[in-house]
Amino acid sequence: MITICVHTPAHASSSADLLQQVKKHSTHVKTMQTKFLQEKHVDFLDAPITTTGHMYFVKKENNSYSLLWEYDAPSASGIWFNNDVSWIWTQKRESLRQSKGYENTFVNTMMEQIIFWLHIDPQKIESLYQLELLGTHSIKLIPKRKEMFQSITVTFHTDLKGLETLVLEEKDNSTRLSFFETKYNTPMLRTFIDGTPLP
Amino acid sequence: MNKILPHCVYTFYTWAVRHRLSLFSIIALLWALAFFSFSNIKLNNSSAALLPDSSVELQRMARGMDLTPFSRLLYVDFYHPDGDLESILEALDILKSAIPSDLAVPMSQNLTIPPAQIMELLPIFFTEEAKIYATKHTQNTVIAQSVKNTFNSLSTFANNKIIPWLRIDPLNLKSIVTQNLPMALSMPTNNMVSDYTLSADKKHVLLVLQPMFSMHDTDAATKILAHIRQSKIQFPPDVHINLNGGLIHTAANSETINADIEYIVFLSFIGFAFIYLFLVRSWAGIWLLLTPCLAVGYSLGIMTGVNATLSGLALGFGAAILGIAEDYAIHIHYALQKERDTSKVIRFLTIPLFQGFLLNASGFSVLLFSSVPAIRQLATFALLSLFFGLLLALFVLPLCPRFYTSRPAALPKSNPGTPCEQEPVLWKCLLLLVVLSVSCVFVFSHSRVDVSPRSMGVELNTDEMNMKNFMKVWGQGQGDFLIIENTNVEILFKNARKIANILGDDKDNKVSTFAYFLPSQKEQEANRARWDAFILDNSSRIKNDVLIECQNLGINSVIFEPFLHILTTKSQSLSFETLRESDFAQLLDFFVLSNKNTENPIFQTMLISSQKINIAALEKELSNEPLLLEQISLISPEYLESEIRVALQAETKYIPLTLILCTLILYFCFMNFSQVFLALIPSLCAMLCILVGMYFLNSPITLGAIAALPLVLGLALDHGVLISYDLEHGVDLGVRRALLVSSLTTCMSMGLLALAVHPTLRAMGQVVFLGLVVEIPASLYILPLLCKKRRINKHEVI
Numbered sequence: 001m002i003t004i005c006v007h008t009p010a011h012a013s014s015s016a017d018l019l020q021q022v023k024k025h026s027t028h029v030k031t032m033q034t035k036f037l038q039e040k041h042v043d044f045l046d047a048p049i050t051t052t053g054h055m056y057f058v059k060k061e062n063n064s065y066s067l068l069w070e071y072d073a074p075s076a077s078g079i080w081f082n083n084d085v086s087w088i089w090t091q092k093r094e095s096l097r098q099s100k101g102y103e104n105t106f107v108n109t110m111m112e113q114i115i116f117w118l119h120i121d122p123q124k125i126e127s128l129y130q131l132e133l134l135g136t137h138s139i140k141l142i143p144k145r146k147e148m149f150q151s152i153t154v155t156f157h158t159d160l161k162g163l164e165t166l167v168l169e170e171k172d173n174s175t176r177l178s179f180f181e182t183k184y185n186t187p188m189l190r191t192f193i194d195g196t197p198l199p
Numbered sequence: 200m201n202k203i204l205p206h207c208v209y210t211f212y213t214w215a216v217r218h219r220l221s222l223f224s225i226i227a228l229l230w231a232l233a234f235f236s237f238s239n240i241k242l243n244n245s246s247a248a249l250l251p252d253s254s255v256e257l258q259r260m261a262r263g264m265d266l267t268p269f270s271r272l273l274y275v276d277f278y279h280p281d282g283d284l285e286s287i288l289e290a291l292d293i294l295k296s297a298i299p300s301d302l303a304v305p306m307s308q309n310l311t312i313p314p315a316q317i318m319e320l321l322p323i324f325f326t327e328e329a330k331i332y333a334t335k336h337t338q339n340t341v342i343a344q345s346v347k348n349t350f351n352s353l354s355t356f357a358n359n360k361i362i363p364w365l366r367i368d369p370l371n372l373k374s375i376v377t378q379n380l381p382m383a384l385s386m387p388t389n390n391m392v393s394d395y396t397l398s399a400d401k402k403h404v405l406l407v408l409q410p411m412f413s414m415h416d417t418d419a420a421t422k423i424l425a426h427i428r429q430s431k432i433q434f435p436p437d438v439h440i441n442l443n444g445g446l447i448h449t450a451a452n453s454e455t456i457n458a459d460i461e462y463i464v465f466l467s468f469i470g471f472a473f474i475y476l477f478l479v480r481s482w483a484g485i486w487l488l489l490t491p492c493l494a495v496g497y498s499l500g501i502m503t504g505v506n507a508t509l510s511g512l513a514l515g516f517g518a519a520i521l522g523i524a525e526d527y528a529i530h531i532h533y534a535l536q537k538e539r540d541t542s543k544v545i546r547f548l549t550i551p552l553f554q555g556f557l558l559n560a561s562g563f564s565v566l567l568f569s570s571v572p573a574i575r576q577l578a579t580f581a582l583l584s585l586f587f588g589l590l591l592a593l594f595v596l597p598l599c600p601r602f603y604t605s606r607p608a609a610l611p612k613s614n615p616g617t618p619c620e621q622e623p624v625l626w627k628c629l630l631l632l633v634v635l636s637v638s639c640v641f642v643f644s645h646s647r648v649d650v651s652p653r654s655m656g657v658e659l660n661t662d663e664m665n666m667k668n669f670m671k672v673w674g675q676g677q678g679d680f681l682i683i684e685n686t687n688v689e690i691l692f693k694n695a696r697k698i699a700n701i702l703g704d705d706k707d708n709k710v711s712t713f714a715y716f717l718p719s720q721k722e723q724e725a726n727r728a729r730w731d732a733f734i735l736d737n738s739s740r741i742k743n744d745v746l747i748e749c750q751n752l753g754i755n756s757v758i759f760e761p762f763l764h765i766l767t768t769k770s771q772s773l774s775f776e777t778l779r780e781s782d783f784a785q786l787l788d789f790f791v792l793s794n795k796n797t798e799n800p801i802f803q804t805m806l807i808s809s810q811k812i813n814i815a816a817l818e819k820e821l822s823n824e825p826l827l828l829e830q831i832s833l834i835s836p837e838y839l840e841s842e843i844r845v846a847l848q849a850e851t852k853y854i855p856l857t858l859i860l861c862t863l864i865l866y867f868c869f870m871n872f873s874q875v876f877l878a879l880i881p882s883l884c885a886m887l888c889i890l891v892g893m894y895f896l897n898s899p900i901t902l903g904a905i906a907a908l909p910l911v912l913g914l915a916l917d918h919g920v921l922i923s924y925d926l927e928h929g930v931d932l933g934v935r936r937a938l939l940v941s942s943l944t945t946c947m948s949m950g951l952l953a954l955a956v957h958p959t960l961r962a963m964g965q966v967v968f969l970g971l972v973v974e975i976p977a978s979l980y981i982l983p984l985l986c987k988k989r990r991i992n993k994h995e996v997i
Contacts, residue, residue, distance in 0.1 A: 040354055042362065045755055049354040074752065075351050090351060109358075127285060145288060170359040 015131035015139050018156075019122035025160040026120055032057040032162060034182040038071075043172040053078075055179075057118055065115050081111040109149075117154060117163050137164070157182065205549045208593050209542060209610040216607055219598050226595065230493060233500025240499070241508045248510040251570035251846040260682065260832045260839060273303060273408040273423065273444040276669055279437055282402040286435040291395065291406050294440070297430035302423050303410040312782045314363045315761065320376045322730035322770030323723050329375040330729055336370045337741050345370045346748040346759070353758065367761040369745070381711035381790060381807070403672045414445030417453045424450040439662070443669045448656055451664055452957065455657045459955035466954070470947030478940050481536065483601035490528035490591045491521045491584075498583035502576070510573035514580065522945035522967075523559055523913045524588025527552050529941040530921065531592045533933030535602040542608045547932055549593060551924040554868045555917035556589045561860045562909060565853045570846070581909070620929035621986035628876035628985050635883035642890040649899035650847050651840040655959045680834040681806040688775045688791070688802050692717050694827055695804050701820050702808055709809040713790035716783070717775060727770040738766040814838065861916065868920070874927065877985060878919035881978045885915045888973035889966050896965065903959035904966045907949065911970030914945060918978040926986050938978055942971045 033056045039048040053071040060066060070078035079099070080087040086099040086107045099107050116125075125131070129141035129152070138155040153167040161184055166177040215222050250257040275294065277287045295305050325333070335341065349369040353362060364373070396405040412419035423446065431440065475484050502509055530552060534544040563585070566578035596602065659666040681698065685691035695714030702710045718726065742763055749756040756763075778787055792803040814833045821828050865875040889911065893900060918938050925934040950971060952964025 038355075042353075044366070044757055044760070047755075049754075051354050071355055074354070075347065077351055077355060090348065124285075145292075172359060173362065 015133040016122060016126065018133060018137070018139055019120060019125055019131075022156055022160045023120045023122055026118070026162060029118070029161055029184050030059050031186060032118065032182060032184050033186060034162075034179045037178045037180070039176045039178075041174045041176070048176075055114070057114075059119065065119070067111055067115060069111070069114075079107055079111065081107070081115075086111060113149075113152070113166070113168065114163075117166065204553055205546050205610060208545050208549045209607075211594055212541065212545060212597060213607055215594065215598055216603075219603070222595070222598065226493070230496055233496045236500035237496070237503045240503045242510070242514075248571075248573045248576075250843065251849070252572055253570035254842070254846055255829065256832045257842055257846060260834055260842070272306065273410055273446050274442070274669065274673075275406040275408065275427070276441040276443070276672060277404045277406065278402060278439045278441065278672075280402065281437070282400070283435075283437070284397075284401070284404065286438050287404045288395075290434040290438040290440070291404060293433045294406065294427060294430045298408065298423060298426045301411060302419060302426070303408040306407040306409045312786075314367045314373070316782055317373060317376050318367050318761075318765055319768070319771075320773065321372065321765065322727045323718060323773050324375050324379055325726045325730035325733065327729070329726075330733060332375060333372060333733065336372060337737060337744075339744050342370060342741065342744040343748045343751075346745055347752060350752055350754055350758070363761070366758055367765065369759055369762055370741075379715040381713050381716070381786070398672050400672075405673060410446050412446075415449055416446070417449055420446045420450035421453055424454070441662075441669050441672075442664050443659070443666060447664055448659065451659055452656050455957045456955075456960060459952070459957050459960055463951050463954060466951050467947050470951065471944065474940060474943050474947065478936065478943070479532075481601070483532065483536075483599070486596055486599045486601075487525065487528050487532055490596060491524040491588055494524045494584050494587035494591055495521055497587045498580055501583055502580055506576065510576050514576075521584070522910050522941075522949060523917065524584050525944060526914060526917055526941040527556070527589050527592035528596055529944070530934065530937040531596045533937035533940070535597060537931065537933040539604070540608050541597045541602065541604060542610045544597070544932065545593070546611050547928070547930050550868075551921045552589060552593065554864070555920045556585055557864050557868070558861050558916045558920065559585055559909075559913040561864055562857045562913065565857045565860060569850055569853065571850070574850070577906075620989055621926045621983065622989050623873040623877040623923065623926075623986045625873040625876070628873050628880065631880060631981075631985065632876045632883065635880065635887055639883065639887050639890060642887065642894060646890055646894055647897075647899040649901050650844055650905075653840075654899065654901040655903060657957055678808045678810055679812040679838070681808065681812060682803050682832050682834055683806065684801050684803040684830050686799060686801055688717075689719055691791075691802050691804055693719060694830065695806060697827075698817070698821075698831065699806055701817060702806070702812065705810065707810060711807040711809075712804065713787060714804060714806075717773060717778065720772065723772050727772070730770055734766060742766055865920070869923070874923050877923045877926075877982060878916070880982060880985070881919040881922075881974045882912050882915040884977035884981070885911050885970035885974040889969045892969035893965065898962060898965055901958065901962045903962035907963035907966040908970075910945070910949065911967055911974065914942065915970065915974045915978070918942070918974065919982070922978045922982050926983060935979055939975060942975045946971045 033054065035054045036052065038051045038053070040051075041048045051071050052073050053069065055070070056066075056068040058066045064083050065081070066083075067081040068078065069081070070076070075091065077090040078088065078093065078096075080089075080096070087096050088099045088107065089096040125141070128145075129143055132140040132142070134140050134153065135155075137158060137160070138153065141152045141154065143149065143151075149168045149170060151169045153165075153169075154163065155165040156162070157164045162182055163177075163179050165179070168175045168177075250261050252258055275291075277291055279287050336345070346369050349365050353365045397403070398405070408423075410416075410419060410423060414420075424442075427440070427442065434440075479487070499514075502514075530548055531544065534548050535541065538544055560582055563578045563581045566574055567582075569575050569578070681702075683691060683695050683698065685694065692714040695712050699710045699712045699714060702708055745759055745763065746756050749759070778784070790805050792805070812833055817831075818828060821831075862875060862879070865878055866872070869875055869878070886908075889904075889908075890900075893904065898904075918941075921934050921938065925932075946968060950964055950968035952960045953968045955961045955964055
C-alpha cells in the first residue's frame, strides 16, 4: 500500500502542475524504447494511413540526444536523429543518408517534438503554447505563434515518465502517435547511441 | 567695358535713389514669388541624375539600380547570442508591428507557389529533353517504385506543404518546370523559422522589409529607423539587430549629417559672432547675410520653375557657392564703410567685382556642357546665384539703411589714386606661377583619388548597422547582376536566355533568370504539341500503372487524383500578362522591372550570376550583335565605379578649357600678362595647399572634395583680381579687410565641415579650410611682394 502511494503520481490540478509532475518523474529517464502506431488522417481519405514501428531514445552525457525512429509496416524506413542532424533510410538501413529539402522540415520538427516531450521544460512550454488541461494526464497545446502544427495534444503515461499519445494537428491533416510497450533505462542494444553507423 | 559698366551702375543707382521704396517692394515681391516657387521644390533623388546622360549604359545601370528590388529592400538581422529563437521571434513581431504599413511591409521569404499551378505548366516546357526525361520516369517499373516511395513519404514524414506535391507529382516530373525557375522557390526550404530565414548557426533570423519609398528618400528612411529604434526598447533581453539595405545607408547618412550639422552650426555661429564682433562691427552687417540669402532664394525659385525636378546633390553643393555670392556684398560693404561717397565705390569696385564674376561665371558656364545632369544643374544654380549676388551687391546694397545717401555725388572720371600704386614684376610672377603649377602636378600625381559613389557615404560599422557582420552571417554576394532591357518583353526574354546560355557555359557559374520561364510563343507551341502527342500515346498506360500499384499497396487511388487529372488536362499557352495575374507575379516583379508610370515602358530583366561576370568576354562573344550589346549593362560596384571613373575622366577635358577661358578673360580684363599671372597666384597657392594637405591627412580626393573646389578657386580668383586691382590703383577701399572677412566667413561656414564625421562633408570642409588658410596670406602678403612701387598718374583714367 505504501509502495503504491509513493509511486502513484498525484493528480494534477492544472496544466502547469501536470507539466511540473512530468518533469519530476521523467528527470531520471536516460533511455527509452517503445513501439508506436502512427495514424495519419488526411482530408482526401476517409480512413487514416496507418504505419507501425519502434523508437529508441538516449539522453547522452553531453546533454545531446540520439533518437532512432523506424517504420516496420507497411514498408520499412527510418529516421535517425543524432546531434541535431537527421538521417533517413528507406527499405534497407544501408541506404542511410542525410535528410534534405522538404524531408528536413517535417523530420526535424517531429523529432524535436518527441525530444521536447521526453526532456520536458515546463517554463519553455508555457512560453510557447497556450495550455488546456484535458484530463488528469492529458493536455492540449495551442502554439502562440503560427507554426506547422495548429495544435498538439499530449497524453502522458500514468507513471508520468513518458508519452502515451501525441496528436499533431495540421490544417488539413493530423498525425496521431500512440506509444506502447515502453521500457525506461534499459540497456540499448543499438550502436547508434555512440554515433557509430547503424548496423 | 571699363567706362560703360560703372556708368550703367551709377545711372541705375541715381534712378534707384529716387525710387528706393519701389525697388525694395519689387525685391520683396520677387522674393515672395521665388519662395512660392521653391516651396514646391521636387527633388530628384534617382541615381540617373548623377551619371552622365551621354552614357546610355550608365543611365541604364542607374535605372536598373533605382528599380531593382535589391536596392530597395531593408534587411533586419535579429541575433541572440544563445540562439534563443523564441526571443528573436518575439522581437521580430514587436518590430513588425511597430512599422506602419504605409512606410514598409514585411516581405515573404518563403514564396510558395501552389503545386497545381506549377504542374499545369508542364506542356509549356515539354522540350525534346523533357520528353526523354518523362519517358524514362513513366516506364512501368519506375511508376511502381515511384508510387511506392511517394506513399511511403506520404504516410511517414510528409506535412501539409509536402502532401499536395506528393499527390500531384508521384513520378517526379515537376523538375521539367522548376528547372526553368530562377530559384528553387517552389519548395519549402529547411532553413526557415516561422517563415523567416534562419542562419547556418541558428542564432540569426532575417526579416526583409519592403519600403514603400525610394531608397534615396531621407524622410522615409529616418522615420523607419525611428520606428525600429522605438521598438527595440520592448525587445526581450539579449536580442540584437543589425540593419542593412539602401534605405539604411540613406538613414545613416542623414543621421550622420544631422549630427555633424548640429555642432558645426553651433561652432559656425560662434565663429560668425566673433567675426561680426571684431571685424564687421556694424549693424549693417545684417545686409551681408541677407544679400546671399536673397540671391540663392531667387536662383532656387527660377530653378524650381524651370526644372521639373532638381538634383538634391546639385543643390547641396550649389549652396556652397553662397560663399562667393557673399564675397561681392562684403567688398561693397567695406568700401561703403570706408568711403561714404557711393559714386567712388561704384567707380572703383564695379570693374573688379564684375571681372571676378566673369571669371567664376566662365568656369561654371563650361560645366553647363557636362554630360552629368546634376553637374549641369549645379552650374545653372551657381551662375544664377553669382549673378543675383553681384546685382544685389552692386545695385541694392548701397541703397540700404546705413549706406544710403539721398544726394549722390557725381561719378568720378578717374580713380581716386594714392601714392602707393604698384605693378607686378613679370619674372617673379611667372617664376612663382611655374613653381606652383609644377608642384600641383607633382603632388596630384601622388594623391589618392577616389571618385567611387561609396566614398560619398558613411561606412556602416556601428553595432546597429554593420555591413561586414551582416555579410559574415548572410553571405557575401560574390556574383554580379546583368540588366537587359527592351521595349518588347518577348525579345527581352529571348536576349536574356541567349546571354544566360553564354554565361552558363562556365559550369561553376549559376545564372538565375526569369527568362527561361517564358519561352517564346513559337517554342511554346512546339512544346505543347509534343506534350499533347505524349499524353495521347501514354496517358492511359500511365494512369493504369498508377492504379495497379495503388491496388498492390492496398491504398486508395484518390491520393493521386490531382496527378491523374493533369494527364487529361488540355494545355494552355502562357503569356507575360497571364503570369502577372498568377502566383508567379511576385517572382516576376522581382526579376522583371519596368517603369509603369511612363507611356512606353522599357522592360528590364535581371540576370543574377553566382560568379563575377567578365563583361569583356561577353562583349567579345556578342561582337556580331551590337544592338543586343547596347541593351546590356552590368551592375557591380567595381564595374559601376570603373564606368563612373571613365565618365568623370571624360569630364576632365573641361578643366583645361576652364583654365584657358579664365586666363583669356583675365588677359582681356588686364591686357597685361604680369597682372594675369599675379591674379592667378592665390588660386594656385590654394590648390597646392589642398593637394599637400589632403596627402598628409591621408584623405583621398573624393567627389565631395572636387565639388568644394569651385568655391575655393572661385574665391581665390576673385581675391586675386581685387588685390591686383587694389595694388595697381592703390585705392584703399577696405579690399584687404573685405577679403579677410569674406574668407573667414566662408571658413566658418564651409571650412568647419572639416570637423564632420560624414566623409563628403569632411572632404568639402577640408578643401575649403586648406584652400582658404593659404589663400588669405597669399593674397594679402605674397601678392604685394611680387610687385614693385611706381609713381601714380593722378589723371589716369580707369
